[in-house]
Amino acid sequence: MAEKLVRDKIVEIRTREEGIVPKHRILESPKERLKYIRRKILEEVRELARAKTREQVIEEVVDLQDSVRALLKELGIGLLEVEKARMEKKKKKGEFGKGIVMEIPPVPCKMREKRKKNETSGFFSEQTVLLTLLRTRDWKRFVECSHGMPDKAALWDVLEKVDPKLLADLFVFGAEAGFVEKLFGYDAERTVKVLHRFEKNDIARICSVTSEKENILILRNTGDPI
Incomplete structure (x- = not known):
């Protein structure tokens, strides 16, 4: 059966509502935790992309933010460090507010293969x-x-x-x-x-x-x- 990372209180809530403790386990390995957090982030990105109502967008943004926070915590990266990097990038390259769409040339085959390899290896070693x-x-x-x-x-x-x-x-x-x-x-x-x-x-x-x-x-x- 498929597994996915859930919020810390979900097992407790499901047990109280259904009267049965759902099958679950605690991830001990840092490598495995990163793997499941990465999956969670991708899951939340997809759900945010599909969100249609204002309430759905807010809910999915919250889930995505918490997933990213879990990733940062796992890697020992502080929010201030991220915010500093965000401000520096904003100053240097701007934001996405003007709706500019740029034509991107095709990626050479070798570069595509390298990018694919990097993507499948996960976010962080x-x-x-x-x-x-x-x-x-x-x-x-x-x-x-x-x-x-x-x-x-x-x-x-x-x-x-x-x-x-x-x-x-x-x-x-x-x-x-x-x-x-x-x-x-x-x-x-x-x-x-x-x-x-x-x-x-x-x-x-x-x-x-x-x-x-x-x-x-x-x-x-x-x-x-x-």
Whole structure:
């Protein structure tokens, strides 16, 4: 049976009205949440396009806005950040108020194929999600998301490329959740590679908050005396 993302109180309402708890589940994986939010946005866009009355338009705009807000929250993007980008684009390119329609030349075949590939891959990759969480310093969500990813390729790609100072802050926060130990469990060799990106003072800062077991793992693999 088909599934779709619903508002948080829908299951409760349906249960009260029908006397039966509808079959449902909670999305735990960040990748899966993004997938269903993306579907919801497309669903609401289609419904808005079909809306005919004033009331229908208002209702569908509300649903679309809430779907987009869910996407922004998932990616750690604030509304002020979006509004700033909107104002900058408005200043630079204008709005859609004048009703200007422009003739667009055909898209070359290769470009169409590339665009189609990008569209089918979804709005945001796992790497984009992790980078966004890092840059917004949402350490808790980063640790949760990285742990929930079945494929850790995006995690390692991020850890091996971002600014080591930013990474050190993540490791300090992640100490309580045993982040370093989890990384060793995922891939010890790549964890060592990440640790070698830190300067000695960052290693010392991380070790000051990590467990004794993690300290041994860190110091043994960075060449520092235990």
